Amino acid sequence: MGLSLTVLGCATPYPSTDNPCSGYLVSHNDTRVWMDAGTGTLGPLQRHTRLEDLDAIWISHLHADHSADLLTAYYALLYADIERDPVPLYGPPGIADRLAGFLTNGPQRSPVESAFAITELHDGHEAEVGSLRLTTRAVEHGIPAFAVRVDAGTSLTYSGDTTPCRSLTELASGTDVLLCEAESAVKTPDMAHHTPEDAGDTATSAGAGRLIITHVGRFLTPQEAVTRASARYGGEVDYATPGTTFTVG
Template sequence: MDLSVTVLGCATPYPSVDNPCSGYLVSHGGTRLWVDAGAGTLGPLQRHTRLQDLDAIWISHLHADHSADLLTAYYALLFADVERDPVPLYGPPGTADRLAAFLTNGPERSPVESAFAITELHDGHQVTVGSATLTTAAVEHGIPAFGLRVEAGGRSLTYSGDTARCASLVELARGTDVLLCESESAEETADMAHHTPEHAGRTASEAGAGRLVVTHVGRFLTSRDAVTRASSRYSGEVSYAEPGTTITAG
């Protein structure tokens, strides 16, 4: 069994015609984990798995380009053709109330807990989901935000979420087989909240990652430029998270 990640989308800060916002399906054997639920990702998710077959959802932070499709998933889970118990949902502090605040349009709070079994993330959070171990680390994005390491079958995959360069992401990705790292910023600024491609390369190099996949590339960059620039700081294999592709760890 391979540990793999399928790119549902990686656009920022809004979907393009052929690229939804951030969302990934991490798979190992029969385990299915929806990582980030950015706008437009619920559609392509269903090319690969059904909502009733998901083992869990994991959300890095509550910006809409990483979480908006939780809203439509709520309607699918409660009011459509999906029959299952609430989906385990791992998200930042306040996830339940944020969802309910948007969904409620009357005197009674929308029952988000009937759709999702919500666990709030914290630095160092660890849980087993199916055959995979999920480890979370707090990262630096100006709001509560987290990176994720998934380990299964002797392989590992690390996802940065959205973050400036930080020691906690390097440690989370230490020796990982694949680092899926955001590269939104075109240039370095004093108030960084994201990686530049060069930052992604440095993070991969310092972590000793086996392979770097740049994702969440900003609108003022091309995927080719992002790969080229990341390669200037990292000597290993660098590729782009092309929507629809599946990347295998190892």
């Protein structure tokens, strides 16, 4: 099985009735990585893989719409019908204490490390997960935030949440698919996101083979975002429709 991307959800900043927040399943052969665990994504994840079969979880940043379902995953992993070793979890610095802060309800710290084998990300971090190679770069979002490139013969680059920045363009250089957020409808001086035009520019500058627009803000329709991105990028542009599986390459 080649490299594929399944969209679990892409809403921001809260789920809609038919669209959870940001979450994606990246698959290659028998390797499965849950990439961002936004609000409501644990449910649809289980349509495609069991928690027992996950090889890793990768989290771009600690805003709730990208990480909140780690809390419910914790209960599933430790207190339900699942038996497995801790899931490798790659996330921003401080992720263990952030989880424990939410989960601890008494004098004893909740055993988050019993559910997750946690590795803190840094700029340039590399990891081998099954048949996948994950390369992480720090991006610009006002808090510690990261983008990731997944390589397995073909390549997928995910922006996470970020304003346009050199590190994302460098990471995505020559990538087969760029999965890029486009939350902002208009540019503002304090903008911490891409507009659709920015997503098109990033894809063009990186020489990406295909652009998938995701995390579109609520003041835009998906079609508006795709049309605006297409004005800046000459390749194929798609929207990350929840439930869709894209073949990479």
